[in-house]
Amino acid sequence: MKYLSEIIDGLAFTELQGSADIEISAVVFDSRKVTPGCLFVAVKGTVSDGHDYILQAINEGAAAVICEELPSRVTGEVDFLMVADSAVALGIVSANFYDNPSAKLKLVGVTGTNGKTTIATLLYKLFRDMGYKCGLISTVENKINEQVFPSTHTTPDPVELHRLMSDMVEQGCDYCFMEVSSHAIAQHRIAGLNFAGAIFSNLTHDHLDYHKTFEKYLKAKKAFFDDLSSNAFALTNGDDKNGNVMLQNTKAHKKTYGLKSMADYKARILENQFEGLLLQIDNEEVWFKMVGTFNAYNLLAVYAAAMLLDQDKTKILTSLSKLTGARGRFDYIVAPNKIVGIVDYAHSPDAVQNILSTVHDIRKGNEKVITVIGCGGDRDKTKRPIMAKTACEWSDKVVFTSDNPRSEDPAQIIKEMEEGVDPAFKRHTLSIADRREAIKTACMLARPGDIVVVAGKGHEKYQEIAGVKHHFDDMEELVEIFKELS
Ligand SMILES: CC(=O)N[C@H]1[C@@H](OP(=O)(O)OP(=O)(O)OC[C@H]2O[C@@H](n3ccc(=O)[nH]c3=O)[C@H](O)[C@@H]2O)O[C@H](CO)[C@@H](O)[C@@H]1O[C@H](C)C(=O)N[C@@H](C)C(=O)N[C@H](CCC(=O)O)C(=O)O
Ligand SMILES: Nc1ncnc2c1ncn2[C@@H]1O[C@H](COP(=O)(O)OP(=O)(O)OP(=O)(O)O)[C@@H](O)[C@H]1O
Ligand SMILES: N[C@H](CCC[C@H](N)C(=O)O)C(=O)O
């Protein structure tokens, strides 16, 4: 419980109706979750408008309301606060409600199209290995030390974020590493957070259904850096063509990392094999367990961030060299008949290109690459033909299939993917909407030594069809099929 007057500390409001001298039991922004005595924040969303639910929230027992416009009919003894932007207000009141936990942690946010989960997870594992208590907020899972909490979003809503961080503080955590998605930045889910540092990985085609243009997608990412404080660090990928845009208007300490360009933190790839990467990193030669050029970037970003957090260079490199990445990223198994199966979360054109070019570069001989790939429903449609085209360019055979069709028709999604295929390659492709059958077929087509890449779902344990999540796990499927093949 907290007084409303404490919860609105630092909040710029234009009008207050009531004394703010009331106790608040919870901060809620969904009328369906209102509990007696709570503060209801009405947020304009992408589907509906929380303002339409103010009266419902009051009927359910909300004691106070934050909104941008007052409802025409106001009933009961309820305090009202008017603000310019309720989404921003939600972040600020959530921070106050939970006693500003992010200021008591060293919070590092990772943004970019690809690599967020990998970088945040590696940072979490690294700092755990170096003896710290830490939290992780990621697409795959949220963690407080070794305790695991399921993740529903890459970046949770503000109430969940501050609640999680408050638990981290309670559990004695020193650090929290979190992913910052572009949706979260645009929707102000990160308002009220106090970042010690921000990392940018890269920016390539994705989420244009939501941001509409690449420019707007870029601006969303930049807004994260623009809002950093002068005590924070802003670490960017100098080799990405938009890396330096992140630093244009930030007050934070500007730092860069890169394999190609001049940078504060530099690395060079000496070996890139299935077994791992040999990097010359800050003038030291170190073997890492991660595979592929893109992971050289991820490792370098992690190394640079750890240095900026004042850790010892030798300790960082020793720990980092032992670590593996996040679940569902380049996970591989070998069948008794020597077919190699790789499960990877590549679900954007750049990720597909990275994963397949890596497989292409590091395979030992002339093994064939057979890729199983789909595209998500209710997501950026423009990436569908590009992902398909890229998959074809880097594979010997491709099986198009479903990847969370959600509310869309799987056959239509596949059709839109097929439009990207070069007619000359068409005969090397198959379309099988049932993902289980698609993976099975790819494995049947493979000969010993060949590599079956199953892209797009990585760690996901479900296939969402017509709004219903059915249990599905790409690795489980491969294990079963490989058993049958032996
Ligand atoms: C498109 C999108 O991002 N939507 C997110 C957004 O919801 P919304 O704006 O659509 O909400 P809405 O349904 O329009 O409702 C508006 C407001 O009215 C309220 N409401 C609504 C109905 C009602 O009966 N009563 C009520 O009070 C809602 O609680 C909300 O406050 O805000 C919600 C709360 O934070 C999120 O849960 C929701 O995520 C949806 C489920 C989603 O699928 N998001 C994905 C696209 C997403 O966020 N992905 C990124 C990662 C992307 C990546 O980089 O890969 C992520 O961070 O996870
Ligand atoms: N630095 C990188 N550059 C380009 N591609 C990468 C990079 N790191 C990982 N990838 C590819 O992108 C996929 C997703 O990686 P990861 O989960 O780390 O990214 P993410 O940014 O967290 O994705 P999401 O937006 O879905 O949360 C990986 O499976 C791999 O194929
Ligand atoms: N965070 C991403 C994940 C996409 C994963 C892929 N399997 C899909 O469902 O499209 C999104 O929500 O767009």
Ligand SMILES: [Mg+2]
């Ligand atoms: Mg992620």
